Amino acid sequence: MEDKTKVPSPQLPAAPAPAPAPAPVVNVTIQQQDRAADAARAMTEGRDLQMDVASQPGHVYIVNGKRVNSNNEAPGSSLDKSST
Amino acid sequence: MAGPTYGTLSVSDLLAANGQSIAHYGEDRAFEAIQNGLDAHNEIVKEMVSDLCETSMERLTRYGGDAAMEMVALDEYGDPDAQKILPGSNVGFPLRKRGVKIQWTRTFMLTHTPPELANQFLAARDADVRAIRKDIASAFFTPTNNLAYVDALTDRVTLPIRALLNADGAAIPYGPNGETFDGTVHTHYLATATLVAANVSALIETVLEHHATAQVKVYINRAQEAAIRGMANFTAYINPMVTPAYTTTYANGALDMSNLYDRPIGVFDSAEIQVQPWIPAGYLLATDPSAPTKPLRIRTRTGTLDSLGALSIAADHEHYPLRAQTMDREYGIAAMTRWNGAALFAGGGTYVAPVIAG
Numbered sequence: 117m118e119d120k121t122k123v124p125s126p127q128l129p130a131a132p133a134p135a136p137a138p139a140p141v142v143n144v145t146i147q148q149q150d151r152a153a154d155a156a157r158a159m160t161e162g163r164d165l166q167m168d169v170a171s172q173p174g175h176v177y178i179v180n181g182k183r184v185n186s187n188n189e190a191p192g193s194s195l196d197k198s199s200t
Numbered sequence: 201m202a203g204p205t206y207g208t209l210s211v212s213d214l215l216a217a218n219g220q221s222i223a224h225y226g227e228d229r230a231f232e233a234i235q236n237g238l239d240a241h242n243e244i245v246k247e248m249v250s251d252l253c254e255t256s257m258e259r260l261t262r263y264g265g266d267a268a269m270e271m272v273a274l275d276e277y278g279d280p281d282a283q284k285i286l287p288g289s290n291v292g293f294p295l296r297k298r299g300v301k302i303q304w305t306r307t308f309m310l311t312h313t314p315p316e317l318a319n320q321f322l323a324a325r326d327a328d329v330r331a332i333r334k335d336i337a338s339a340f341f342t343p344t345n346n347l348a349y350v351d352a353l354t355d356r357v358t359l360p361i362r363a364l365l366n367a368d369g370a371a372i373p374y375g376p377n378g379e380t381f382d383g384t385v386h387t388h389y390l391a392t393a394t395l396v397a398a399n400v401s402a403l404i405e406t407v408l409e410h411h412a413t414a415q416v417k418v419y420i421n422r423a424q425e426a427a428i429r430g431m432a433n434f435t436a437y438i439n440p441m442v443t444p445a446y447t448t449t450y451a452n453g454a455l456d457m458s459n460l461y462d463r464p465i466g467v468f469d470s471a472e473i474q475v476q477p478w479i480p481a482g483y484l485l486a487t488d489p490s491a492p493t494k495p496l497r498i499r500t501r502t503g504t505l506d507s508l509g510a511l512s513i514a515a516d517h518e519h520y521p522l523r524a525q526t527m528d529r530e531y532g533i534a535a536m537t538r539w540n541g542a543a544l545f546a547g548g549g550t551y552v553a554p555v556i557a558g
Contacts, residue, residue, distance in 0.1 A: 175367030175387050177343040178552040186368035186387075188344040 222309045222317050230314055231525075234321050235513070238527075241325045242510040245332065249505075252336060252487070254494040254536060257503035259295065259351065259359060263538050264288035264371045264383070289370035291536065292359025293499035294349055298331050299514065299528030300324045324527055328511045333478040335533045337556045339496050340364070340485055341543050343389040344553070353501075353530065361534045364388040364495075364541045372539070376412040387551075388542035395424065395546040397431040403486045403544045404471045410539035414488035416471040422461050423481040424546065428473055429465070436466035480554040484544040497536040505531070 176183050176191055183191050222230055249255075272280040302320045345368055346361040365372060365381075365388045372381040388406055392399045400418065407416050420428060428434055437453040438444050453472075456463035464474045471486065479485060487495050500509030508530045535541065545551045 175385060176550060177366075177389060178550055179342075179344055180553070183550075184344055186343070186345055186363070186366045187347055 220313065222312055222314055225314050227309065230317060231513075234318070237318075237321065238325070238511055238513070241328070242505060242512075245329065245511070246505045248329070249332060249336070249498060251489045252494060253496045253498045253533060255498045255500060255503065255505055255509075256293075257500060258497075259293050259354070259499055261291050261293075261497075261536065262288040263291045263362075263536070264373055288373075289362070290360050291362045291534075291538070292349060293497050293534045293536070294359065294361055294532030295351060295353045295499055295501065295530060296532050297353060297528055297530045298328075299526055300327050301526045303525075325511065328527075328529060331529075332531075332533075334556050335531075336496060337478050337480065337554075339533045339535055340487075340541055341480065341483060341554050341556065343387075343543075343551055362538060364535050364543070365538045370538075373410075375409050379409060388539070389545070389551040390542065391545040391547075391549055391551040393547070393549050395427050395544075397433045399544060399546070400428070400431065400484065401433060401469055403484060403542050404469055406542040407486045407488060407540065408470070411488060411491060414540075415490045416486050416488050418468060418471045418473050419476040419479050419485045419487070420473060421479045421481040421483065422475050422477075424484065425465060425475055428468065431468070434466055434468045434473065437464065480556060482545065482547045483554055484546065485541065486544075487541040491537065491540050493537040493540065495535065495537050495540040496533055499532045499534075501530055 175186055177185075179188065185191060246255075269283045269285070272278075274280065302324060304317075343363055343366050345363055345366070347358075349359045349361045351357045351359055362368070362370070365383075365386055367383070367385050367387040369384045372383045372386060374380060390399070390403060390406065404416050404418060408414050429436060435449060435451040437455040438448075438450045439457055440454040441457070444450055451467040453464060453466070455465060461475060461477045464472050466473055489495075498505070498509075501507075502509055511527055511529045514526045514528045543551070545554075
């Protein structure tokens, strides 16, 4: 016979899903602000990334007095990401 | 009649024959001596360029590429996506001809001495050495590619002449410890407004990070010698005529006290510092001459610095009363191992290509 004196236990809500593990901290040396994209990629991939330690911002050179990119084109072409 | 004179003709014979005209000395003897001098000069040039340049007849090679794949976690139903290795980029090498002409009249032959003629040819040989040095410096210090070079001496094919790694987007191989480099931002043309030790260390590391067992040499102009000597990371070679105090820290090597513009002067971090006359003032160059592949290639038609690749008499015009001798050499120099060199400009925050005197 069913015992009706007992109060049924309340249904507990399901335990929340565990919080995602924080991204692993990787050793990244950043020399220039425009290395942020490479650094972000390194952090998501979870591996050390040796950055070129003395690269210049962007890759604009001065040849014969004119600012050009790696292929001797005026800045503004597809390869030029310099802001200077 | 005087007895025969035995021995090999050399330029010194010409220089000693000061008391007679060229015509009296004999034009055939004069030019035989000049040719022997040219042969010796060409052997010296081969030795001179062998440190930094590989000699080849190949005009196109490939460099770089992303040569790594990644293992992907799978379950029992899993199937990885296809991966592939990115190809490297084409690297071309030019072929150019440089020449010099010495011309004279019959009257010159009748009235001038063999030493005066010999000096003309010695000056032509010096011009040849300066031209090669200028082309080597240009290959190292020009930061831009020439993707539209037309191989005019062969078949007018367009070749991509490339500089050292210059952030042109070409894929760069992984480093010795798995380091990755972004080809769109990684450059070996560095610049600084004020030359300090950290700049030189960074210059050396720019080469080392691609080849962990490199024996890097840093070539500088004499104008930068004082600044380098004043840096904390530098340890000097000592004057071999002086016994240093036992408390002195010095590098293992003897300092050449006479050849001030062409000598190693000491050690900076892991690299040897050498003063070289062909480095433009205000620039430093790091490279590893002992690497499995040289930083530059000299392209010649035959693959050697002989025949058309040598400084040779190309034309012998005789049109009385005018005579001329044209000498030329066919060669082209460009960067081959694009990681094996890094240039630092010490005059501002943006790399400026130098005007290379020759």
